Amino acid sequence: MEKHRLLITLFGATGDLAARKLYLAIYRLYKNNYISEHFALIGTARRPWTDDYLREVVLNSIKDEIDDQAHAEEFASHFYYQSHDVNDVDEYHNLQELALELEEMYQTKGNRIFYISLSPSLFPIITQHIKGSGLATEQGYNRLIIEKPFGNDLNSANELQEQLQVSFEENEIYRIDHYLGKGFVKSLLNLRFSNIMLKSIWNKENIDHVQITLAEEVGVEDRGDYYENSGVSKDMIQNHALQMLSLVAMNEPKDDEPESIRQEKIHILKNLHQYDSVAELQENVVRGQYGASESNEYKAYRDEDKVDAESTTETYFAAKVLIDLPEWEGTPFFIRSGKRLNGKYTTIHVQFKATKEGVPGNRLMIEINPDLAYRLYLNQETIGYTNELKQIELSYSPDEKEINAMPADYERLILACIQGNLNNFNHWLEVAHDWKFVDNIQRLWKEAPKPDFPNYPAMSSGPKAADDLINKQGFDWFD
Numbered sequence: 001m002e003k004h005r006l007l008i009t010l011f012g013a014t015g016d017l018a019a020r021k022l023y024l025a026i027y028r029l030y031k032n033n034y035i036s037e038h039f040a041l042i043g044t045a046r047r048p049w050t051d052d053y054l055r056e057v058v059l060n061s062i063k064d065e066i067d068d069q070a071h072a073e074e075f076a077s078h079f080y081y082q083s084h085d086v087n088d089v090d091e092y093h094n095l096q097e098l099a100l101e102l103e104e105m106y107q108t109k110g111n112r113i114f115y116i117s118l119s120p121s122l123f124p125i126i127t128q129h130i131k132g133s134g135l136a137t138e139q140g141y142n143r144l145i146i147e148k149p150f151g152n153d154l155n156s157a158n159e160l161q162e163q164l165q166v167s168f169e170e171n172e173i174y175r176i177d178h179y180l181g182k183g184f185v186k187s188l189l190n191l192r193f194s195n196i197m198l199k200s201i202w203n204k205e206n207i208d209h210v211q212i213t214l215a216e217e218v219g220v221e222d223r224g225d226y227y228e229n230s231g232v233s234k235d236m237i238q239n240h241a242l243q244m245l246s247l248v249a250m251n252e253p254k255d256d257e258p259e260s261i262r263q264e265k266i267h268i269l270k271n272l273h274q275y276d277s278v279a280e281l282q283e284n285v286v287r288g289q290y291g292a293s294e295s296n297e298y299k300a301y302r303d304e305d306k307v308d309a310e311s312t313t314e315t316y317f318a319a320k321v322l323i324d325l326p327e328w329e330g331t332p333f334f335i336r337s338g339k340r341l342n343g344k345y346t347t348i349h350v351q352f353k354a355t356k357e358g359v360p361g362n363r364l365m366i367e368i369n370p371d372l373a374y375r376l377y378l379n380q381e382t383i384g385y386t387n388e389l390k391q392i393e394l395s396y397s398p399d400e401k402e403i404n405a406m407p408a409d410y411e412r413l414i415l416a417c418i419q420g421n422l423n424n425f426n427h428w429l430e431v432a433h434d435w436k437f438v439d440n441i442q443r444l445w446k447e448a449p450k451p452d453f454p455n456y457p458a459m460s461s462g463p464k465a466a467d468d469l470i471n472k473q474g475f476d477w478f479d
C-alpha cells in the first residue's frame with residue numbers, strides 16, 4: 001500500500017468539525033497505513049493552545065477507536081499547534097517556518113494540503129495569504145480542501161470563486177460535500193454503469209419517477225444563527241440533494257477521469273428546470289417549518305436558540321424537479337429534506353414503469369443512511385393454486401465485517417484528496433448551477449405570500465402539502 005508523504009495545515013483546528021470528524025478520519029488513515037512516518041499536521045486557530053494540548057484533544061477525539069495506546073500516541077505526536085489569527089499577515093511567515101522544519105523532519109517532500117475548516121467569510125483571506133506568504137510549496141503539490149457552504153447564493157459564491165482562483169487552480173481545489181463520501185452515494189455510478197440490467201433500463205422510457213429523501217430527526221441544535229440565513233434549501237438541497245440527483249440522472253462518463261464525470265454532472269445541473277412564476281413554484285415546491293411536537297417534548301423552530309420568534313426560514317423542503325433535457329423529458333425527480341422529522345434516513349427510490357395495468361412497476365431502493373442496502377422489488381407469482389402476483393424483495397446489505405471496513409465519509413474524502421482524486425469533490429460549475437436553481441426558488445418565495453408557519457409538528461413526517469405534492473402526480477412517498 002502506498003504510504004503518502006504530506007503536511008496538512010488545518011485552519012480551524014480548535015473547532016467542532018475538527019474535534020468531531022477530522023481527527024478521527026485522519027487517525028483511521030494512519031491506522032490503515034495510508035499515512036505514517038512521513039506525515040505531520042499543523043493545527044492552527046486563535047486560541048493559545050500548545051502542541052501537547054492539541055495532542056490531548058486529538059487523543060480524546062479518537063478515544064473510542066484506539067486499540068493500541070502507544071500507536072495512538074505516536075499518531076498524536078505528528079500534530080503541532082500554532083496560534084494564529086488568519087487576518088494577521090506576519091503569522092503566515094511563522095507558519096511557513098514551522099512547515100519547513102516539519103518537512104525536513106518528516107521528509108514530506110513538499111506535499112501540502114491546506115484544510116480550511118472555519119467560517120467561509122475567512123476562506124479568501126487565508127488563500128490569499130497562503131500564496132502571498134510563500135506558504136504554498138514549490139516542490140510537491142498544493143491542495144486546498146474547503147468546507148461548505150460555498151457562498152450563500154450565486155453572487156457570493158462567484159465572488160468567493162474569483163478570490164480563490166487568484167491563488168489556486170481549479171484542479172487544486174477540493175470542495176467538500178460529505179454526502180459524496182458516503183459509501184452508497186460514492187458507489188452509485190458503479191451500480192448504474194457496471195450492471196447491464198440497470199444500465200439498459202435507466203432512462204425515461206423505463207423510469208417512471210425518482211424519489212430522493214434526506215430526512216433528519218435533529219433540529220437546528222446550536223446552529224440557529226447559521227440556519228436562520230440558510231434554511232434547508234441552502235443547507236441540504238443546494239449541495240447534497242442536487243448532487244445525489246445529478247448522480248442518478250447523469251449520462252455515463254466516457255471514462256473514470258474527474259473531468260469526464262464532472263462534465264456529465266454539470267450537464268444535468270445546468271439543465272434543471274427553473275420554475276418561472278410563483279404559481280409554478282407553488283405547484284411544484286413545498287416549504288415547511290416545524291412547530292413543537294405533539295407531546296411538547298420538542299420545541300418549535302421559532303423557540304430554538306438564536307432563532308427569530310417570527311422566523312420564516314424553512315426547515316422542510318420538497319419539490320418536483322424536472323430536467324429540461326430530451327433524455328429525461330417527462331420524468332419527475334422528487335426531492336425532499338427536513339429537520340425534526342420522524343426518522344433519520346437518506347434514501348433513493350427509482351420507480352420503474354409498470355409492464356401492464358394493474359401490475360406494480362419494479363422499484364430499486366438504495367438505502368444510504370443510517371443503514372446501507374439495495375432493495376429490488378419485483379413481481380412474482382404467488383405460490384399455490386393461483387396465478388396472482390405479489391411483490392417480492394431481493395436485497396443486499398453489507399455485513400458487519402464489511403460495514404466495519406467501510407471508510408467514513410470524511411476519511412474517504414481526505415484520502416481521495418491525498419491521492420489527488422477529484423472525482424468526489426464539486427467542480428465550481430456544479431456549485432454555480434446548484435445555486436442558480438436555489439436562488440431562483442428563493443427569489444420566487446420573496447414574491448409569494450408569506451408562508452403560514454409552523455406547518456408540521458416536530459417528529460412528524462412533514463407538512464401535509466408535501467404529501468399532496470406527490471399524491472397529485474399519482475404517487476406516494478415510499479419511506
Ligand SMILES: NC(=O)C1=CN([C@@H]2O[C@H](COP(=O)(O)OP(=O)(O)OC[C@H]3O[C@@H](n4cnc5c(N)ncnc54)[C@H](OP(=O)(O)O)[C@@H]3O)[C@@H](O)[C@H]2O)C=CC1
Nearest residue numbers: 012013014015016017045046047085086117118147148149
Ligand atoms: N460542524 C459541523 O458539523 C460541520 C461544519 N461544516 C463547516 O466546517 C467549517 C467549520 O465549522 P465548525 O468546526 O463547526 O466551526 P466552529 O465555529 O466550531 O470552529 C471555527 C474555527 O475557526 C477558528 N477561527 C475563527 N476565527 C478565526 C480567526 N480569525 N483566525 C483563526 N482561526 C479562527 C476557531 O478557532 P478560535 O476561536 O480558536 O480562533 C475555530 O477553530 C465551517 O465552514 C462549517 O460550515 C460543514 C459541515 C458540518
Ligand SMILES: O=C1O[C@H](COP(=O)(O)O)[C@@H](O)[C@H](O)[C@H]1O
Nearest residue numbers: 148178216218235236240346369
Ligand atoms: O451538511 C449538513 O449535513 C448534516 C447531515 O449530515 P449527515 O451526514 O448526518 O446526514 C446536517 O445535519 C447539517 O445541517 C448540514 O449542514
